Amino acid sequence: MTDRLGHHQTAAMLTLMALGRQVLNPELKELVGFTLTGKDRTQLQDGGYITSVQVSKPGRPYAHELTEDGWAWCLEELAVGSPPETRAQSHLCSALYVFASRLGEHLGRRNLQWADIIPGPAKSLENRIRTAYLELVSEPRGWVALVDLRPKLGGAPAEEVDVVLKELSRTGKAHLVPEENRKALTTADHQAAIRIGGEDNHLISIEAS
Template sequence: MTDRLGHKQTAAMFTLMVLGREVPNQELAEVAGFTLTGTERTGLNKLGYVDSERTGPRRSYVHVLSDSGWAWCEDELTMGGPPPQRGQSPLATALYVVLGGLAEYLQRENKRLFDIFAQPEAASLAERIRIAYRELAKEPRGWVGLGDLRSKLGATDAAEVDAALKELSSTGEVHLVPEENRKALSAADRAAAVRIGGEDNHLISIEVS
């Protein structure tokens, strides 16, 4: 069950979700008609749903959804939002009907809100690896070639990908193993390998979250 949020906090969450990146207060005001300040901001920060920091010469706030924030939005969509209340705006009720339809689509297509709304530049390398893996894996925890994974990541620096994979591997979320049939490896497969503990690893599996 998701935490119940105030109307302004809920509006901020959904606005940050749709924009899918860091959003300055000034832009939030232009898009949604309000800024995220005071207790509304600190409340979302304390819940871990929104990360806020002061930037620029004016030290104004910039906000972005955290992983927990994305999860809250998904849960809110699945629940269909708060029950209609007497005197509630028909537009607010209709909004949750639309969001409920979006939740059904996500479940049917096995997608996440992040896949739809997050801007590529806003995604961390670790999250881009997870997204690429989900697009390539034919079944949960299925094995995917690192060559195919790197192709999905485009021109991302190979050393940065290596470091991210090793970090994820150390947490147990990612499993890296060598290809047993070395003769089946192409030159590209060998070049894409990640070396850990003196051994080249060619395949990746990620735990379902």
């Protein structure tokens, strides 16, 4: 498997996997007793396991979320069956690893995957898009400009956002349309647009889930 990580990094990664969404440092501290900072954070980010951005809230805390590579690492880690070695390794931690490993085997025998019971990164990004949309929209199924939506996604890469938006459009969960008044479009509007069917779309309406 890939290299194993330290206890703090492993605990943070598995917590992000279990929650399946972006998690602020204060919430992480409440859940597992520490925040993801310093080398622990930068190593995970540089390794491509997480995205980590400062958000515009009091104290500007970091918000972390698993990437696809991070999700894959967690799956390998859970299959090991025992936690990384440490002088202070707890029996409870060991027991949880055994439980996770056995659960993974149980899912496999039934042709199921962890993603069937815990949302992966793509689903998490969809949830963030829906949350940002609801914060911006003024009426049910109203139209929101992509130029306003994208900045609220915590720094999610544009290409990953586009993949989710196209899937939402394909499945009818969202509707994407061009701005009729092309003269009103700014450079930012053009950059935030998503191209589908040879046409740039600037507005989104999302169906209630």
